[in-house]
Amino acid sequence: MKQFFSVALAAVLITSCVSQNKMNTLTEQEKQEGWELLFDGKTTKGWHTFGKKSISGWTVKDGVLHNSGIGSDSGGDIATDEVYDSFELYLEWKATNESNSGIFYLADEKFSDVIYETGPEYQLLDDKGWPTELSPSQYSGANYDMNPPVGAEVKPLDEFNVTRIIVDGPHVEHWLNGKKVVEYELWSPQWYQDKANSKWAEFPNYGMAKKGRIGLQDHGGLTMFRNIKIRRL
Template sequence: MAKLDLADSGISSDDNKLTAAEKEEGWKLLFNGKNYKGWMCSNGKKIAAPIENGALVPYKSGGYLIVYDKEFSDFKFKCDVKMPEECNSGIFFRVGDLKDPVQSGFEAQVLSRKGTGMHDFGAIYDLVAPSENRASAPGEWTHVEITCQGPHISVAVNGKVVAKLNADEWTVPGKRLDGTGHKFKAAVKDFPRKGYIGFQDHGHKVWYKNVKLLEL
């Protein structure tokens, strides 16, 4: 078997491992970089997509999402994502119903287009636009961190918070704080505050590594 060229893959020997500091703080490694232990498709099927050079791949997985098999409520979550020239994916979190993830959870948008709209990289999808688009160039890794604590949600990209909301303030179904419409049938304040975390297959190749979570 040919030896994996870590330089070409963008994977280093330190990837998909907890640092000593992370272990001390109580972080959990959700993806081991070798197999899909602890992961499944949101429809309950076994994940069909192979691991690629130490990265998790939602594309052609067999389900709308690849999800970790445990629910979380308050947490800090982080991962690195690499996109090709054309990419549409997302990091779903607090998904309360795997049969309807779009309407029962939040999504941090992953998209290769440069922009700062409700559907661009770093947005809390269809709710809060990112203050800036900090995604790395195609083929380079972007670091994403999501924090959920009670009603407070934030998304940070490459070390800077770009989108946040207080769910308790979002009291009207289908309406943003400024009165414009969004796609969700429920008021954001009524979204589940515990649920699954997963990565979306939206028809494009995308890679995720260093998937870690700290329960708060």
């Protein structure tokens, strides 16, 4: 198992320096460390609607990627053309009033053309403005319906949040605004128990892929993304 002290430090430093870096670009140091951009700030190149070859409903405005703001029937969830196994993902996101979205990982199209049936989801939500009662594993930063976030704090709706997801073999970490809020081990006895007690018990292929695509959800309400980058571990 790799040690993540340097990752934790980097998360804090980058969270505090977001505004100092040019959007949707890599520094020379990031390039040397193996980071790759997943969003060029201008187009949806490198992405497709999960289970399809094309993409629709998503737009790019002023260097920011917008989902349809209506829901999956309009735009659909999108996924990277590339697949990944062990990686560190970084992105910034901003919710709008009562918006509901997510980030998927290890999503595999051979299992289903519905992304949430295959890959774990890092939940994104208007936590403070959501109109109905939420369960602990439905708040931003959660491994949706599996692991609730601990100590998670979202920013006001007019500010971008910083997310990091680390997948190193079975080891997974969710970071939100410089703080680790979820940590779990895929395919462990505890994971299988948690799955059996969740909505994913009905989906045998959920979380079973050892490698897969990164996905962004178009579920309801507008959510925006920028500075999406990844490095393989």
